[in-house]
Amino acid sequence: MNGNTIGVLTFDDLKRITGYARRADVERTLHDQGIRLFRGRTGPWTTVELVNQAGGLKAAHQEQYGVEIL
Incomplete structure (x- = not known):
């Protein structure tokens, strides 16, 4: 993972995790x-x-983000 605090997985992270290099494959x-x-x-x-969530795990807490993060 890229080490940021909100748990974003970037394209580079996803390529490494999935083992695919092409965007369409990922x-x-x-x-x-x-x-x-x-x-x-x-x-x-x-x-x-x-x-x-896709794996069936529930979040320990619900964190709400405002539109300013976009």
């Missing part, structure tokens, strides 16, 4: 696993929380 794999992803300028990204 996106397909995430989709097939039920992991919600976002498409950014530098490639797809997701969060650790969304990966955990």
Whole structure:
């Protein structure tokens, strides 16, 4: 993981985790696993929380973000 505090998994993180280098392969794999992803300028990204949700884990606490993070 890239070490940031909100648990964002970047395209580089996702390539390393999935073992795929092509964007389409990474996106397909995430989709097939039920992991919600976002498409950014530098490639797809997701969060650790969304990966955990796809795996059936519940968040220990609900953290709400305002629109200013966008």
